[in-house]
Amino acid sequence: xxxxxxxxxxxxxxxxxxxxxxxxxSLTLGVHVNTAKQMLYHxxxxxxxxxxxxxxxxxxxxxxxxxxxxxxxxxxxxxxxDKLDAVKAKMDVTISVHVYSVQRAELKDSSPLYSTxxxxxxxxxxxxxxxxxxxCAAAVPLSSSELQRAQEKxxxxxxxxxxxxxxxxxxxxATSKPSAKQPAGIMGMFASKNAxxxxxxxxxxxxxxxxxxxxxxxxxxxxxxxxxxxxxxxGKSAQKKADEKPNKSIKEEMDSSSTASATASLKxxxxxxxxxxxxxxxxxxxxxxxxxxxxxxRNKTKRPEVxxxxxxxxxxxxxxxxxxxKPQPDSSDEEVVPDSPxxxxxxxxxxxxxxxxxPVSHQEESSEVKRRKRRRVLRSNTFVDEDGAxxxxxxxxxxxxxxxxxxxxxxxxxxxxxxxKQSFGKREEEKKEESEEDLCC
Amino acid sequence: MAxxxxxxxxxxxxxxxILCEFLEVAIHLILYVREIYPSGIFQKRKxxxxxxxxxxxxxxxxxxxxxxxxxxxLIQKNEAEKVVMVIMDKEHHPVERFVFxxxxxxxxxxxxxxxxxxxxxxxxxxxxxxxxCDAVLDNNPPGCTFTLLVHTREAATRNMEKVQVIKDFxxxxxxxxxxxxxxxxxxxxxxxxxxxxxxxxxxxxxxxxN
Numbered sequence: 108x109x110x111x112x113x114x115x116x117x118x119x120x121x122x123x124x125x126x127x128x129x130x131x132x133s134l135t136l137g138v139h140v141n142t143a144k145q146m147l148y149h150x151x152x153x154x155x156x157x158x159x160x161x162x163x164x165x166x167x168x169x170x171x172x173x174x175x176x177x178x179x180x181x182x183x184x185x186x187x188x189d190k191l192d193a194v195k196a197k198m199d200v201t202i203s204v205h206v207y208s209v210q211r212a213e214l215k216d217s218s219p220l221y222s223t224x225x226x227x228x229x230x231x232x233x234x235x236x237x238x239x240x241x242x243c244a245a246a247v248p249l250s251s252s253e254l255q256r257a258q259e260k261x262x263x264x265x266x267x268x269x270x271x272x273x274x275x276x277x278x279x280x281a282t283s284k285p286s287a288k289q290p291a292g293i294m295g296m297f298a299s300k301n302a303x304x305x306x307x308x309x310x311x312x313x314x315x316x317x318x319x320x321x322x323x324x325x326x327x328x329x330x331x332x333x334x335x336x337x338x339x340x341x342g343k344s345a346q347k348k349a350d351e352k353p354n355k356s357i358k359e360e361m362d363s364s365s366t367a368s369a370t371a372s373l374k375x376x377x378x379x380x381x382x383x384x385x386x387x388x389x390x391x392x393x394x395x396x397x398x399x400x401x402x403x404x405r406n407k408t409k410r411p412e413v414x415x416x417x418x419x420x421x422x423x424x425x426x427x428x429x430x431x432x433k434p435q436p437d438s439s440d441e442e443v444v445p446d447s448p449x450x451x452x453x454x455x456x457x458x459x460x461x462x463x464x465x466p467v468s469h470q471e472e473s474s475e476v477k478r479r480k481r482r483r484v485l486r487s488n489t490f491v492d493e494d495g496a497x498x499x500x501x502x503x504x505x506x507x508x509x510x511x512x513x514x515x516x517x518x519x520x521x522x523x524x525x526x527x528k529q530s531f532g533k534r535e536e537e538k539k540e541e542s543e544e545d546l547c548c
Numbered sequence: 549m550a551x552x553x554x555x556x557x558x559x560x561x562x563x564x565x566i567l568c569e570f571l572e573v574a575i576h577l578i579l580y581v582r583e584i585y586p587s588g589i590f591q592k593r594k595x596x597x598x599x600x601x602x603x604x605x606x607x608x609x610x611x612x613x614x615x616x617x618x619x620x621x622l623i624q625k626n627e628a629e630k631v632v633m634v635i636m637d638k639e640h641h642p643v644e645r646f647v648f649x650x651x652x653x654x655x656x657x658x659x660x661x662x663x664x665x666x667x668x669x670x671x672x673x674x675x676x677x678x679x680x681c682d683a684v685l686d687n688n689p690p691g692c693t694f695t696l697l698v699h700t701r702e703a704a705t706r707n708m709e710k711v712q713v714i715k716d717f718x719x720x721x722x723x724x725x726x727x728x729x730x731x732x733x734x735x736x737x738x739x740x741x742x743x744x745x746x747x748x749x750x751x752x753x754x755x756x757x758n
Contacts, residue, residue: 124677124680124683124684125680126676126680134634161683210683211680211683212679212680212681212682213682214679214680214681215580215581215587216592216599216601217599218592218598218599218600218679219679219680221598221599222598222599222675222676222679223676224673225597225598225672226672226673227668272751394602
């Protein structure tokens with residue numbers, strides 16, 4: 108290959124002071140990732156041999172087998188150059204080592220590496236694996252007929268469809284907005300596939316449950332401190348932010364309470380869209396991307412703060428985002444309901460925290476899951492964040508009345524719907540709901 | 549989409565909120581990257597869909613939040629020209645000044661549906677640039693401290709002195725030595741232009757730091 112790429116890399120690294128990761132390079136130059144890795148390696152060699160000019164730093168990806176406490180692990184890690192030899196020595200077998208990134212600055216943590224790749228991947232979302240070395244023949248997007256089939260399965264026959272439709276125009280446009288926005292990150296697959304379909308399905312799903320009307324309105328009104336739709340959104344996030352500071356648990360409460368009502372409608376739109384697998388993948392991506400379990404709730408609060416301009420759109424989108432992350436503790440429920448569409452599969456980091464806090468609620472959830480299926484997903488997540496197991500139950504109950512068979516559920520269900528309908532606009536009211544929940548549960 | 553003007557206070561609040569959130573993240577990140585405080589007090593959190601380092605120290609966080617809380621009304625009325633984070637050595641002589649120059653277009657028109665997503669992308673890029681600013685700056689001497697200054701247009705500060713936005717958090721006119729730095733090198737870091745906000749970040753660095 109000709110050496111023009113060396114000049115390109117030189118320009119990126121030295122003139123623009125960018126971090127050049129192999130993934131970014133492959134997407135920018137349009138080459139296979141292995142080629143990009145080699146390019147970076149050659150560039151490093153050349154620059155190091157010259158031994159002049161600005162110092163370069165590199166990070167490497169090391170993968171190999173290591174033995175800890177008697178069991179063998181396959182370890183893959185991104186390490187700084189100065190730690191490379193130490194990490195290689197610790198491994199029994201080093202399977203692969205390659206250059207991960209080249210940059211002028213000495214990085215103190217790995218966040219900029221992720222940032223660098225984020226925008227590059229976002230722009231090429233549909234073909235971000237075009238140059239990838241990982242292949243799976245089975246991983247193809249669903250065809251439209253399969254998509255429709257999956258959606259039909261997910262949908263409960265819509266009865267009040269026509270009635271609610273006019274009232275939900277805003278919401279549907281809101282949900283279609285979030286789906287349009289989804290390329291903005293983890294939701295990429297969602298958006299690209301289901302923009303229109305989720306819109307329709309969300310309409311249908313929403314209309315089915317009148318309570319969700321009030322819920323959606325509630326969430327909107329709760330967050331709406333001013334008439335201006337944009338300031339609604341930001342007013343809420345600003346409030347949220349203010350509350351974040353003093354107490355994490357309060358924050359969580361606020362988060363989940365404010366998202367609780369919107370959860371229903373948004374989840375429905377999620378469930379109705381075909382990409383359940385996508386949702387799972389997104390969730391797993393989200394959980395991996397987060398990397399810090401304990402920050403999960405904080406992340407959720409921060410996320411909605413900078414999203415979109417229109418209130419409902421942003422609300423629904425932010426709720427949608429949160430919700431995807433939230434079904435972590437339900438991972439145990441997945442086995443029970445194999446056919447439920449939006450069952451979140453992989454949420455490894457975040458569930459730990461919530462799981463510890465609400466072990467009781469987990470068991471209750473799993474027993475209820477059998478009947479709840481997708482509805483369960485709608486609500487439970489938000490509740491995991493809040494203190495107390497009851498919050499989680501609340502999610503289930505309000506969603507699953509179509510299938511609920513247990514008495515206590517139906518009782519609390521009735522309470523839920525009434526309490527939810529009454530609560531408008533204030534977080535305190537939400538908290539009141541929670542306390543009511545506590546009483547009934 | 550609507551065309552909102554500066555007079556629409558709600559929109560001004562929106563911009564001020566975005567900007568103050570960004571400044572908080574940027575300040576924490578600068579503290580982390582320039583090693584003003586030990587890295588142990590920082591933890592990874594998420595903003596604009598990327599991980600950022602934020603401090604856990606309550607008093608530090610409170611100071612930064614109170615400062616930005618007072619700055620917010622100035623930004624809303626477009627009276628804040630620059631927000632400066634000054635890093636000073638042990639003798640309180642500034643060694644670095646991170647200057648965020650802010651300007652808002654007088655007639656804000658939200659013409660694009662993806663406006664905020666675009667702004668998020670731009671802010672993400674600024675955060676990334678702060679992360680790599682090490683490459684263009686010399687190391688700071690140990691024992692540095694920081695302070696936050698706001699340069700306002702016209703006489704906005706007179707109002708601030710009259711009305712204490714936060715109790716027991718007074719603003720004072722900055723010392724001349726903090727505001728001006730001798731032998732300064734100017735290093736531009738990043739510029740962002742969007743419909744609602746224009747921001748430029750550059751660093752004034754003292755030529756000899758030790």
